[in-house]
Amino acid sequence: MTEAYAVPVPKGYRVGVWEVREPIATGAFGSVYAARRVGDGTATRLPPTAALKFLPTGTATPRRLTHLRELIEREVELYRRLRHPRLVRMYQTLTVDDPAHPDLDGATVLVLEKAEGSLSALLAATPRPAAGPALLAQIAEGLAQLHDAGWVHGDLKPANVLLMADGSVRLADFNMAAELEGTHAYTPAFSTPDYTPPELLWTEIGERGRRIRPSADIWAFGVLAHLVLTGSFPLPGATPAARRDAAAAYARGVDELRLSPELPDAWREIVRACLTRTHQQRIGGAALLRRVTAATGPGGRALRLPRLSPAARRLRRRSVAAVLAGAVTALAALAYSISVWAGAGSSGGSGSGATANVSAAAYGASELRTDRGVPPAYRLLIVETAHDCDQKEVTPVLIAAMLKVESDFDPDLSDPDHDEYGIARWTPRVLRWWMNEDGTPGEAVPQPPFPPAESIPAMGRYLCWITPRLHEGLPGDRRVLIAAAYRTSYRTVNATGGVPPDVRAYAGRVAHFLKEYAPPGKK
Numbered sequence: 001m002t003e004a005y006a007v008p009v010p011k012g013y014r015v016g017v018w019e020v021r022e023p024i025a026t027g028a029f030g031s032v033y034a035a036r037r038v039g040d041g042t043a044t045r046l047p048p049t050a051a052l053k054f055l056p057t058g059t060a061t062p063r064r065l066t067h068l069r070e071l072i073e074r075e076v077e078l079y080r081r082l083r084h085p086r087l088v089r090m091y092q093t094l095t096v097d098d099p100a101h102p103d104l105d106g107a108t109v110l111v112l113e114k115a116e117g118s119l120s121a122l123l124a125a126t127p128r129p130a131a132g133p134a135l136l137a138q139i140a141e142g143l144a145q146l147h148d149a150g151w152v153h154g155d156l157k158p159a160n161v162l163l164m165a166d167g168s169v170r171l172a173d174f175n176m177a178a179e180l181e182g183t184h185a186y187t188p189a190f191s192t193p194d195y196t197p198p199e200l201l202w203t204e205i206g207e208r209g210r211r212i213r214p215s216a217d218i219w220a221f222g223v224l225a226h227l228v229l230t231g232s233f234p235l236p237g238a239t240p241a242a243r244r245d246a247a248a249a250y251a252r253g254v255d256e257l258r259l260s261p262e263l264p265d266a267w268r269e270i271v272r273a274c275l276t277r278t279h280q281q282r283i284g285g286a287a288l289l290r291r292v293t294a295a296t297g298p299g300g301r302a303l304r305l306p307r308l309s310p311a312a313r314r315l316r317r318r319s320v321a322a323v324l325a326g327a328v329t330a331l332a333a334l335a336y337s338i339s340v341w342a343g344a345g346s347s348g349g350s351g352s353g354a355t356a357n358v359s360a361a362a363y364g365a366s367e368l369r370t371d372r373g374v375p376p377a378y379r380l381l382i383v384e385t386a387h388d389c390d391q392k393e394v395t396p397v398l399i400a401a402m403l404k405v406e407s408d409f410d411p412d413l414s415d416p417d418h419d420e421y422g423i424a425r426w427t428p429r430v431l432r433w434w435m436n437e438d439g440t441p442g443e444a445v446p447q448p449p450f451p452p453a454e455s456i457p458a459m460g461r462y463l464c465w466i467t468p469r470l471h472e473g474l475p476g477d478r479r480v481l482i483a484a485a486y487r488t489s490y491r492t493v494n495a496t497g498g499v500p501p502d503v504r505a506y507a508g509r510v511a512h513f514l515k516e517y518a519p520p521g522k523k
Contacts, residue, residue: 005031006453007054007107014038015109016094018052026453030055034114046091046111053110054096086142088162088170089113115170119161119228127231133267133296135161136225138169140285140292143221146171147214147285150180154187154212156220157195158227184211193240193387194233195220198251199279201244215279218288222274229267230260234275238366240387251277266295365519368396372516375409378423378452385460391467397522398479399460401513402486405506411452422450424459434458459486466490474498483510 005026013020017039024032035052092111096104122129129135139161146153153160154176162170178185187210193201197219200212226234235250236258237243249255257275259268270291273283283291364383368374374382382403386396406425407413413420419427428445435446435458446454467482469490474481475498484499484507485492492500499507 006451007031007104009033009052009054009104013104015052015096016092016111017046018050018111020052024051032112035111047114049114050091051112051114053112054104055108055110086138086145086169086171087174088115088172113164113170115162115172116165117163118159119163119169120158122163123158123228123231128229132228133292135169136221136228137292137296139171139224140221140289142169142171143217144285144289146177147217151177152180152185152187152212152214153177153217153220154185155192155195156217156224157192158224161224178212180214184213187212193244195223196244196247197279198247198277201248213279214285215282218274218282218285219279221288222271225267225274226259226263226271229264230262232260234259234271241390253277264295266291270295364396367519367522368400369517369519374400374404374517378403378409378456381452381456385457388457389460389464389467391464393467393478393482394460394463395479397514397517398463398482398510399456400517401510402459402483403456404513404517405483405509411455412449414448421448422455423452424450424455426450426455426458431455431458434462462486470494477511477514479514480507480511483507 005023007026007030009020009023009031011020011022015035017037018035019038021034021036024034026032030053032051032053035050037046037048037050090110090112094109094111096107096109098105119135139156143153143156153171153174155173156171160171160173162172164170176187178187197216200210200216223234226232233243234257235243235246237246246255250257257272259271263271270283270288273291274288276282364379367383367386368379370379382399383396386394386399403409403423407423409423411423413422413425415421415425421428428447431450431454432445435454463482463486466485467478470478470481470485471494474493481493481499484503487503487506488500
């Protein structure tokens with residue numbers, strides 16, 4: 001089903017010479033589908049299969065459309081100007097002309113090279129893959145190609161590294177990429193905290209966005225290399241917020257890197273050269289590639305993905321995820337320039353099938369149990385939504401418990417009597433305030449159905465706003481009080497001095513699932 005996708009496209013839909021097949025991945029601002037060529041593409045050397053990335057139409061707010069236009073222009077410009085072996089390839093850009101389908105009419109479609117999986121999915125299944133050095137050598141080569149061409153990636157992380165059928169690696173997600181103007185480029189004020197260098201964590205944002213150097217990509221590579229080779233981050237902390245604070249302390253000189261003793265000596269020096277306190281001390285892209293090539297050894301760039309069994313290939317055709325027999329390795333939904341939120345092949349309800357996205361199924365296992373019924377299609381979205389909030393009580397477990405009680409994870413919930421809809425039971429006029437990241441209301445009241453990719457982040461933003469407004473010292477589990485405030489209001493909870501009587505049954509169910517979904521040893 002595609003209802004949870006930011007841009008729902010029916011199977012069999014035609015765009016140019018392409019026919020849409022199964023969904024691959026979705027994010028807040030776009031959705032990706034597998035496609036096959038059904039028209040004559042031989043004259044333009046189009047491949048038989050591709051990945052179509054659909055970007056939203058005029059149904060969004062003006063602010064959102066402006067933001068999307070900027071991201072699309074960045075990505076398309078890089079694709080048109082750069083063609084390198086380590087960068088994912090774009091074949092075409094298309095515009096949907098279909099007034100009979102207003103949700104699709106006017107949508108921009110990027111026709112992209114189709115990959116087999118992503119590094120994020122591989123790490124979810126095998127935190128320390130044996131092919132780690134070979135992967136890193138190709139990633140370093142991709143960065144060197146970008147930097148030599150005068151571009152900065154701006155958002156290097158495992159989800160943006162694609163693994164191809166021939167064993168090669170491609171860098172993807174270029175909507176944050178920017179061309180250098182002297183020593184700097186300008187990118188939107190967005191970053192993934194774990195891969196953002198200290199100097200950019202609290203940088204000033206000008207009219208053109210945030211100033212960024214190639215050294216930001218080098219820092220991200222150092223973090224990624226430590227993660228691939230050891231299964232852990234090089235800075236301490238159980239959450240991205242804690243590791244962000246550790247990075248700031250390290251930059252100030254009051255803390256040190258905590259590199260894993262399992263990191264090989266040659267790679268230890270490489271990681272240290274990437275993760276310097278200041279950008280001036282950081283190694284350059286060409287020098288980094290030389291060191292990585294030397295550390296990897298002869299033939300180190302040749303990566304071979306495990307061959308799928310016939311049964312696994314049949315499963316992959318049904319579910320998009322590439323599942324390797326014997327549970328040795330899993331390659332799942334792709335990162336075509338969007339965050340992968342909803343798994344393919346699943347409706348997202350409590351009865352989701354066993355073919356749901358493998359990467360999402362294992363994601364965040366240290367924060368949210370994988371064996372207690374949280375639909376795999378929503379795990380990544382739940383965990384990332386919690387990470388976006390700096391309030392420690394707003395955890396993946398709390399969000400999952402609330403979604404269970406609110407809707408039983410049903411994205412199609414409809415309760416007109418109470419004017420509540422979707423997986424988080426939003427009232428449209430309330431959701432209007434929490435759809436945007438800055439908390440400003442949209443220009444119009446949204447109309448159901450509300451996709452999970454919209455509803456769950458809005459829930460996280462609302463919970464993050466509620467939490468500091470609850471009085472300290474109220475009796476009971478503060479997470480349950482937050483849930484009660486979501487059902488009523490923080491003012492009601494404060495005035496009652498705890499959970500209001502009319503939502504005690506609701507709060508009790510949330511408390512039950514807080515225990516049910518918490519990993520062993522965590523509350």
